[in-house]
Amino acid sequence: MSLILRNVSHSYHKGTPLETAALRGVSLDVEPGQWVAVVGHTGSGKSTLAQHLNALLLPDAGEITVDGLKAAKGSKDLREIRRRVGLVFQYPEQQLFAESVDEEMAFGPRNWGLPPDQIGPAVDQALALVDLADLPRDRSPFALSGGQKRRLAIASVLSVRPSYLVLDEPTAGLDSRGRRGLMTLIDGLRREGIAVVQVTHDLELALAYCDRICVLERGRALFWGTPQVVVEQLLDRPVQGLSLPEVLAFARDLREKGFNVPLSWDPYEVAHALAKEVG
């Protein structure tokens, strides 16, 4: 049971002079309970990749399977794939439309034909996952605070019990408190066995929280692996529009000057090694 991409390519405006390749042979696997980051600069293809994960876009070449279901043109499994892979767009609070929290939450389950007696429990569970269990259900989604709206929008995708959740820049516009809250929330989802794919331009955030990182540059998956592995590769070959975490770049510069510090992006680790070295 996993989400597998093999050599996926995709071009926009195919067959016109405007044709642009957005993805070029991307491979990647997501296992249940994993937290994967797709990191890249604006225009690296990361949003295109996100839309492939739940079959909103289909590959021109290559193969995508979700728990064995194939995402290809004409496949009758496309709807089921979209249910299994929840996709949360950037600024998801902008997709809210219903008159009440309950209506908003029931939109997805109804679209996917969940039996009416199951919709209630599914909604309860999804709201609990995003820490909104106590929200009055008759309240208008538009009357909520910014942070609550975003969590409600995420819950509305979780309400059809997806096995995978793809989030495109979920922390955009949040301050540090909101960001940390959201990361804790995603961590909780992972504990529930939901695999999370987070698309972001924030390498620092990906290093701090994710299990696996895929680094995209101009539609190519340059690096793929654990944070440590990806960091080593990044030190060897810089990626367009993606700067190294300051602490890591600093640690590298320290080593060049002869200090014995680890190649780490954790400030405390570097500080302690330095204290030992100097003190």
Add this chain to the structure above:
Amino acid sequence: MAEGFVSVLKGVRFSYPRTDTAALDGVDLEIRAGEWIALLGPNGSGKSTLAKHLNALLAPTQGVCLVCGRDTRDEKALEAIRRLVAMVFQNPDNQLVAAVVEEDAAFGPENAGLPPEVIRSRVDWALSVCGLSGKERSPVYTLSGGQKQRLAVAGALAMEPPCLVLDEATAMLDPQGRTEIMDVVADLNGRGMTIVQITHRLEEVVSCDRVAVIDGGVLRWQGTPLDLFALGPDLLATWGLETPPFIRLWQELCGAGLLDPAVPPSPKEVLDALCR
């Protein structure tokens, strides 16, 4: 260009219509000519409300806000105040009016009724400062996020204001776009322009002269960035501010006595200091 510019807020209270809580609850602040001041605070702290007072988009419910001696509640002073203080907002797409780059940059001077040749020279200057020379006739929708926001800055600059207020102007940009804007801002401040920068990102205040922390509509702290960072991550967290990793490293090194706290938290300067 900044000569004599000063903005003074005394006991400013402000509540939005139909709300009970005050968005600003007694703020005293002075902004001086040529300085680069950051107003720092989490979302909902009141920092954007404060920013909108600086060019009279909002007027205090109580207290007074003076821009170069002009009261922002005085309708007749509005035009003058808006020429003194220009603003750049968060979402570039929501503040660009015209569909072509130079026509948007010209919007402010056009409103002021300046002669075409003056507008032309100001627009050319503002676009070149913002690195948009050569894009004069480009449609706005072909620009990247960072370019759009630089155009918004250019539109503000074309008014030749002594003071520029950036209201979370980098919040919606990617890291590259953020750097682009910060470089332009540093350049402008170097030319003597007063900069008021509203942000929740500590890493953006490193090069400021002064920082004011706002939380819950109240000014909690004022001082230099170095003094702010020296307060430590825990106190900053109570104001909803997260200390960026490199500054935490700097704090650790200062705390352990390995680094003189007078060395600013920039990787280059810390490295030089450690090598000595």
Add this chain to the structure above:
Amino acid sequence: MQFMNHMTLGQYVPADSFVHRLDPRCKILATVALLAGVFLVTDLRLFPGWALLLVAVSALAKIPLSMVLRSARPVVFLVLITALIHVFLTKGDPLWRWGIFTITAEGVVMASRMALRLLFLVLFAGLLTLTTSPMELSDGLERLFAPLTPLGFPAHDLAMMMTIALRFIPTLLDETDRIMKAQLARGADLDRGNIVRRLRAFIPVLVPLFVIVFQRADDLATAMEARGYRGGKGRSRLNPLHWRARDGLALASVVALVVAGAAADRWLT
């Protein structure tokens, strides 16, 4: 990436050409003359003249003909319907009969005339928007309607509204696209069923779109105020309009062509 494409809207294409440099008032009036001409001329034998003119002006404007033709894409369906209605409903000498359907010679002529007229109408209007920036266009309209301002006609406000509408079309198309995809990802079914069902299915797209539009309008109003906008009074222009000799000549040529076309049409019929 887009359900809707920016290029189909007949949007401004910047270029350095004679047509681009013309005063927008000249281009607007010339377009009006051409639109009148397209209606005055009925004889099909004169229609190649319009095509020739279209090709010539496109070349003069340095805009690829394909791009000009594409600006008519949104009305192709309407043109076809118009043609079909006229083919089947015009009475006259039957050419061909099948059941209740009859095609007459007059019908074919009428259908071609109506369809081509509609097409040229859109194409000439398209040339205007392709070669004139929205700001110039609204400046031109504002100046043309300025004499009516003392009578209470809000020339400036309408022009500003038009500018803003044109500025935000691409942004709103992107936004619509994103919201449609977001709701599709939530299982919405946007393109099945009859028209009523489809309209209902569009509520989850329309409501967020309205919210965004109002938010934008609010932000934009604040930004415009901050930039010293107080309506049309006392406003100057970066590129003030200058009516030059070439504008007069260009307009005169177009009007002469139209008059000649109308005269030739009378003479032929």
